[in-house]
Amino acid sequence: MSKQTSPKQTSPKQTSPKQTSPMSKRVKARLVDVARDAGVSPATVSRAMAQPDLLTAETLARVHDSARKLGYRPDGMARALASGRTMTIGAIVPTLDSTIFARALQAMQSALAREGYQLLVASHEMNPAAETEAVRTLLTRGVDGLMLVGAERSQDAAMLLRSAGVPVVLSWVGTPECAAVTVDNELAGHLAARHLIGLGHRRIGLVVGHLPFNDRQQARLAGARKALSEAGLDLPGALVSEQGLTMAGGRAGCARLLDLGEPPSGIIGGIDLFAIGCIQEAQSRGIAVPEALSVVGIDDIDMSAHIAPALTTVMIPTARIGQICAATLLAEIKGERRHEQVALPIELVVRQSTAPAR
Amino acid sequence: MSKQTSPKQTSPKQTSPKQTSPMSKRVKARLVDVARDAGVSPATVSRAMAQPDLLTAETLARVHDSARKLGYRPDGMARALASGRTMTIGAIVPTLDSTIFARALQAMQSALAREGYQLLVASHEMNPAAETEAVRTLLTRGVDGLMLVGAERSQDAAMLLRSAGVPVVLSWVGTPECAAVTVDNELAGHLAARHLIGLGHRRIGLVVGHLPFNDRQQARLAGARKALSEAGLDLPGALVSEQGLTMAGGRAGCARLLDLGEPPSGIIGGIDLFAIGCIQEAQSRGIAVPEALSVVGIDDIDMSAHIAPALTTVMIPTARIGQICAATLLAEIKGERRHEQVALPIELVVRQSTAPAR
DNA sequence: AGGCTTCATGAAAGCGCTATCATTCAAGAT
DNA sequence: ATCTTGAATGATAGCGCTTTCATGAAGCCT
Numbered sequence: 001m002s003k004q005t006s007p008k009q010t011s012p013k014q015t016s017p018k019q020t021s022p023m024s025k026r027v028k029a030r031l032v033d034v035a036r037d038a039g040v041s042p043a044t045v046s047r048a049m050a051q052p053d054l055l056t057a058e059t060l061a062r063v064h065d066s067a068r069k070l071g072y073r074p075d076g077m078a079r080a081l082a083s084g085r086t087m088t089i090g091a092i093v094p095t096l097d098s099t100i101f102a103r104a105l106q107a108m109q110s111a112l113a114r115e116g117y118q119l120l121v122a123s124h125e126m127n128p129a130a131e132t133e134a135v136r137t138l139l140t141r142g143v144d145g146l147m148l149v150g151a152e153r154s155q156d157a158a159m160l161l162r163s164a165g166v167p168v169v170l171s172w173v174g175t176p177e178c179a180a181v182t183v184d185n186e187l188a189g190h191l192a193a194r195h196l197i198g199l200g201h202r203r204i205g206l207v208v209g210h211l212p213f214n215d216r217q218q219a220r221l222a223g224a225r226k227a228l229s230e231a232g233l234d235l236p237g238a239l240v241s242e243q244g245l246t247m248a249g250g251r252a253g254c255a256r257l258l259d260l261g262e263p264p265s266g267i268i269g270g271i272d273l274f275a276i277g278c279i280q281e282a283q284s285r286g287i288a289v290p291e292a293l294s295v296v297g298i299d300d301i302d303m304s305a306h307i308a309p310a311l312t313t314v315m316i317p318t319a320r321i322g323q324i325c326a327a328t329l330l331a332e333i334k335g336e337r338r339h340e341q342v343a344l345p346i347e348l349v350v351r352q353s354t355a356p357a358r
Numbered sequence: 359m360s361k362q363t364s365p366k367q368t369s370p371k372q373t374s375p376k377q378t379s380p381m382s383k384r385v386k387a388r389l390v391d392v393a394r395d396a397g398v399s400p401a402t403v404s405r406a407m408a409q410p411d412l413l414t415a416e417t418l419a420r421v422h423d424s425a426r427k428l429g430y431r432p433d434g435m436a437r438a439l440a441s442g443r444t445m446t447i448g449a450i451v452p453t454l455d456s457t458i459f460a461r462a463l464q465a466m467q468s469a470l471a472r473e474g475y476q477l478l479v480a481s482h483e484m485n486p487a488a489e490t491e492a493v494r495t496l497l498t499r500g501v502d503g504l505m506l507v508g509a510e511r512s513q514d515a516a517m518l519l520r521s522a523g524v525p526v527v528l529s530w531v532g533t534p535e536c537a538a539v540t541v542d543n544e545l546a547g548h549l550a551a552r553h554l555i556g557l558g559h560r561r562i563g564l565v566v567g568h569l570p571f572n573d574r575q576q577a578r579l580a581g582a583r584k585a586l587s588e589a590g591l592d593l594p595g596a597l598v599s600e601q602g603l604t605m606a607g608g609r610a611g612c613a614r615l616l617d618l619g620e621p622p623s624g625i626i627g628g629i630d631l632f633a634i635g636c637i638q639e640a641q642s643r644g645i646a647v648p649e650a651l652s653v654v655g656i657d658d659i660d661m662s663a664h665i666a667p668a669l670t671t672v673m674i675p676t677a678r679i680g681q682i683c684a685a686t687l688l689a690e691i692k693g694e695r696r697h698e699q700v701a702l703p704i705e706l707v708v709r710q711s712t713a714p715a716r
Numbered sequence: 717a718g719g720c721t722t723c724a725t726g727a728a729a730g731c732g733c734t735a736t737c738a739t740t741c742a743a744g745a746t
Numbered sequence: 747a748t749c750t751t752g753a754a755t756g757a758t759a760g761c762g763c764t765t766t767c768a769t770g771a772a773g774c775c776t
Contacts, residue, residue, distance in 0.1 A: 027523065030762060041726045046764060056724065071521065076499040077444065078762035080435040081731050088478070088499065095464055102460035106453055109481055113492075118499055120446070120478050123467055134471075141434040141445065141476055163429065165385065247664045276661075283666050303634075303661075306605045308641050388732060399756045404734060414754065436732030439761050 029070035038066035049074060080142060089329055090120045090138035091147040092131060094214075098245065099301045100271070101149070104171065104322030108147065111326035117144070128213050132157040139164045145329035151175045152215045167332035169325050173215045174341065179332055181324045181342045185216050188314040189223025191348045192268045192296040195312065197231045200357035201266035201294060204228060205239040207253030207278060208270035217270050220298055224268055239264060243274065250277020258285065258293075265293060265357050272297035272304045275311055279353060290355035300349055309352035317344050387428035396424035407432060438500060447687055448478045448496035449505040450489060452572075456603065457659045458629070459507070462529065462680030466505065469684035475502070486571050490515040497522045503687035509533045510573045525690035527683050531573045532699065537690055539682045539700045543574050546672040547581025549706045550626045550654040553670065555589045558715035559624035559652060562586060563597040565611030565636060566628035575628050578656055582626055597622060601632065608635020616643065616651075623651065623715050630655035630662045633669055637711060648713035658707055667710035675702050 035042045040059060047054050048063040055063075066072075080086045089112055093101040109119045120143060122134035131148075135157045138146060145167040151174055161168055167179070174180020196204050206224055209217040221240065228235050241256045243249030250273055257264055258281070269275030275297030282293045289295055289309055297304060297313035304311035324342055331337045393400045398417060405412050406421040413421075424430075438444045447470055451459040467477045478501060482488035489506075493515045496504060503525040509532055519526055525537070532538020554562050564582055567575040579598065586593050599614045601607030608631055615622055616639070627633030633655030640651045647653055647667055655662060655671035662669035682700055689695045 031764095032762080042763080043727080043765080044725060047725085050764080054724075059724080073494075073498050075439075075762050077435055077438040078731090079764075081433075081439045081733085082762075082764040084731080084764095086435065096454070096460045096467060097457075097464040098460070099455075099457070102454045102456070105479075106455040106481060109454060109479065110483075113480065113495075116495075118478055118480065118495060120476055121463075121467065122471065122476065123464060125468075136431075137471075137474075137476060140431050247661050251664055277664060280664055280666055303605050306609055306635060306638055307665075308638055386732095389734095390732080400733080401735080401757075402755060405755085408734080412754075417754080433732050436761090437734075439763085440732075440734040442734095442761080 028075075029067075029072040031072070031074070033070055034063065034066045034072045037070060038062045086142045086144050087116055088118050088120050088143050089145045089147065089326070090122065090141075090143035092122045092124060092134045092138065093149050094126050095123045096121065099273075100299060100316075100318050103318045104325070107319040107322035108326045109322075111323045112330075115330055117326075117330070126210065126213050128154045128157075132160070135160050139166065144333055145169070147171060147325050147329065149173075150215045151178075151180075152213060167329055169328045169332070171321050171325050173219065176341070177339065179328050179338070179340045181321050181328060181344065183316050183321070183344050183346050185219035186223035186226070188298045188316065188346055189220035189225075189268070189270075190227045191223075191314050191346070192220075192298055193224040193227035194231075195296060195348055195350070195354065196266035196268065196294055197227060197233070199266070199294060199354060201264075202233060202357065203239070203262065203264045204233070204235070204266045204268065205241070205257040205260075205264035206235075206268045206270065207241050207243055207250055207257070207274040209245045209249075209274075210242050220270050245271060245273065247273050247277040247280070250274035251281040252277075254278035254281035258282070258287070266354070267293065267295050269295065269297045272299040272301045272311060272313055275313065275353070276303065276307060279307065279309070279311070290353050292358070294354040294357070296354055305351065312351045312354040313349055315347055315349050317346070320344055386433075387425075387430040389430070389432070391428055392421065392424045392430045395428060396420045444500045444502050445474055446476050446478050446499075446501050447503045447505065447684070448480065448499075448501035450480045450482060450492045450496065451507050452484050453481045454479065457631075457661075458657060458674075458676050461676045462683070465677040465680035466684045467680075469681045470688075473688055475684075475688070484568065484571050486512045486515075490518070493518050497524065502691050503527070505529060505683045505687065507531075508573045509538075510571060525687055527686045527690070529679050529683050531577065534699070535697065537686050537696075537698045539679050539686060539702065541674050541679070541702050541704050543577035544581035544584070546656045546674065546704055547578035547583075547626070547628075548585045549581075549672050549704070550578075550656055551582040551585035552589075553654060553706055553708070553712065554624035554626065554652055555585060555591070557624070557652060557712060559622075560591060560715065561597070561620065561622045562591070562593070562624045562626065563599070563615040563618075563622035564593075564626045564628065565599050565601055565608055565615070565632040567603045567607075567632075568600050578628050603629060603631065605631050605635040605638070608632035609639040610635075612636035612639035616640070616645070624712070625651065625653050627653065627655045630657040630659045630669060630671055633671065633711070634661065634665060637665065637667070637669070648711050650716070652712040652715070654712055663709065670709045670712040671707055673705050673707050675704070678702055 031045050032042050035045045045063050048060055052060055091105060096102055112119055124130035124134055132154045147169050149171050151170055170178050170180040174182045208221050211218050225235050241253035243253040250269060267278050269278055275295050278295045279289050282289050287293050297311050300313045300315035304313050328340050389403050390400050393403045403421050406418055410418055449463060454460055470477055480492035482492055490512045505527050507529050509528055528536050528538040532540045566579050569576050583593050599611035601611040608627055625636050627636055633653050636653045637647050640647050645651050655669050658671045658673035662671050686698050
């Protein structure tokens, strides 16, 4: 609590407040300094930076010269306060420590950077309260738009978002009241299950992420369940294992399923990482994939095509989600569109980890 | 270029500018509104938010009541402008789309969030100019601290950083002029190579990332080269393959090395992903790992322990790097320390992907 | 040539908050 | 009783920029 001296400049009151005091070594040049140097008004300098086409080529050049000479760099905060725009987009994801979200954010970041926007990220580790807090902080902090993952969230968070009046885009799973860039997660589960069913598998297990506050995994599970039920197959609780979203989780889930009295002949991983973990676990037990056990994933992460056997999976266009989120948000900010709904196609990619049931 | 109406409120001039106009439905409550409602001065409200212990319990309560009643949320931009602090830390990484950096950022983000700071991220995709640009944007945007990866950067970027006077912490590789949280990448390469040499391998190849603007990979390669030379071994150019930092790159690099007239009996991956790719490539060619080919990685990513054979690798405490970067930056911001240098220990983790040379 | 645009610029009012300094009042010191 | 002192609060000047609105100087038309 002991902060007397402003961290910015030695002493704002000791140097003469305005005019060129002989040796005032002001650390940062301000807009007015440039204006004075160039012999124009502050307004002109402001315009030179933001709307150059409003000025004579000559004044523009003069301003630019002065700016360069003084090493002027505009102050984002002041600009934000005066204009109401922060040139910052917030993104709240479950975690950065996941190929999926990291990849989407990377794509989003690139797309935003091209338009001069920055990405402010927060994560909530699958904790609704933490998400609410993140929403609050980012809104307070000031963002021109906000990207969120999934449609499910706390009342408080929803209210904050509504009252803030900031453009929001939902990703992976959406709601109609809000712009959204989605994929059909239920279809993903459905495709995966149908593929196994089509290969003659009758006993199918799943390894999924913890379901609370994860509507992506919920939908994928629901889709698989639906496909099974359509085929007249049962999905007892024992054949569904909830695990933390790591490869170790995949191995553990697979182990649980294989240790069952009547183990499945096909397993669906709610994410590719699970599926890859399943393959490793099976192989380490001497169970051949796909001969003795078929494994399907969902996501199609980078690695899936490169492991042995290459993973059959449902491709989710992760990077495109991020990229389109950025575009959607920017469009909404510019007022070009409202509550745009983009549904991205997904498809089954058959590789070597699945085979007909014996 | 056509933005007439302020996006914030319907018309700042139509509502009476200051006092309680009867039905002025101002969208956002300001600090002065709270002050008026609570019957105190703006300064008191400000203090109520920032230094509650300076106020009577009674006034504090009154202010809080009014704030809640009006749904007041402070404006971060105004606060930043007035105080000079943004409560934001910038991080510039090569890419988010990498387990390593994503993991470090996740740890950093968590640590920062605990202290009320937000993470502003940018990436440069291994492009020095892009990094410079990112530095410029983040500094302009206003950050209280900045995390960068590696010590190598453009003159321009270095100058910007110096002149900005913002606390900076370097990660993975550092320089003495600047706070840094580092690991000894050269040692990492050295450990990996020495391990293979100790197992009797005489012909050792490497798959490394593209070296320009990547001092981590440079150092790892240098360390391996040093170990080899200490053992009287040669490292011809043909045995070093530069690849993009993906698993596919690892496979490709491995393929190149194995296709050599005299292929290596041991391969070091500059990152685990390469090593894993190497294992896959070898296995897909019917070359047994570790019996016919030993593979070592560097990083010890999550997955490395779970593949078959489990990867022998040099453990880099990625998450801790992020976490300590956050701590270092916060300490520097508070003025507690300056240019602190933290070197994190690394160690060889022997698993199943390496075996004595035949 | 006079009036009407259009264009380039200037003047100045904030944006919403923090921080400094001044003020008040009550309690302890003399 | 008078003087200090300190704690709680108020008044207010900016922070550095954007953005109307106003102004003067050309350009254009009839």
